[in-house]
Amino acid sequence: MTENQTLTGDEWALWDLWTNAQRVFAKYVEGALQREFDISKAEFSVMVTLHRATRAELRVGDLAEALAWDKSRVSHLLTRMETRGFVSRIESGAAGRRTGISLTPNGRRVAQAAITVHAGTIRRYFLDQLSLEQTAAIRAWSEHLVVSENAGHDEG
Amino acid sequence: MTENQTLTGDEWALWDLWTNAQRVFAKYVEGALQREFDISKAEFSVMVTLHRATRAELRVGDLAEALAWDKSRVSHLLTRMETRGFVSRIESGAAGRRTGISLTPNGRRVAQAAITVHAGTIRRYFLDQLSLEQTAAIRAWSEHLVVSENAGHDEG
DNA sequence: CAAGATTGACGAATCAATCTTT
């Protein structure tokens, strides 16, 4: 539990270093998407989800669940992406005339290219920088956290 | 360099796990500040910087530099924090009647308590979860990235 | 009215433009 605690200088330094590294890394990853395709991380996430989907059309709720986002966030973003010609909202006549979302041909083209660039950035600044030990360390810590969330954790 | 690249399933899984862990961790850290003090991460950052400062008053530019933020962001945030009674903008008569920023008594009290809670959260979800090897791994990767930024990196 | 989606209002961050002091 969170008793009265403070961090030592070393602990603070590690924390500070780590948060800074995250910031720098995010800057590289998102900067590449912005520079080369003028898309945000959020737009990229939607593109990836649509691109990977086996079904041709996804619903807003599917996207929201896959991305763990608010439905309204998805809806707002889709409106902007529709304006820019990346996605289209279509009628899926099959299972009850619900609105379906799909990438436009142009959106699909951008998605493909962005995924490649994104993979390169991750490789360059993340995967290629990690030794086996570092990979294991990151995996272990990450798994612990993600599992703790799914398990529901006892909050103070 | 970023040639035509894709990620293997394992690589993608590691990346996905890691980004998820970051999200979960941020949720814990920021959630605690929000829940217990109703302050955002940004407000906390300003409080910490003011609290740690040796000088009694900092200028907007000092805060902006320390936090690596836009000056206007600092200014906007200070306006909100001033409204909430956390900070005050005062005249520092000494070195040329420039506006100085300082924590109010209440702001200082909240800052102190928030720093303690924050330290506890970091301990619980970050420091206590890391073995020596993991700590070293994270430090090495972080240092590499942060140094690469300061050195200026060659952008493909 | 329940589920799914959209819309509007607001808070917060960014960028450009403006104001102030020397």
Added chain:
DNA sequence: AAAGATTGATTCGTCAATCTTG
């Protein structure tokens, strides 16, 4: 005019309210 700070416009995300379909 240069440095420092603020302000305004725009954009994105969140929350609550509304619209729509069955």
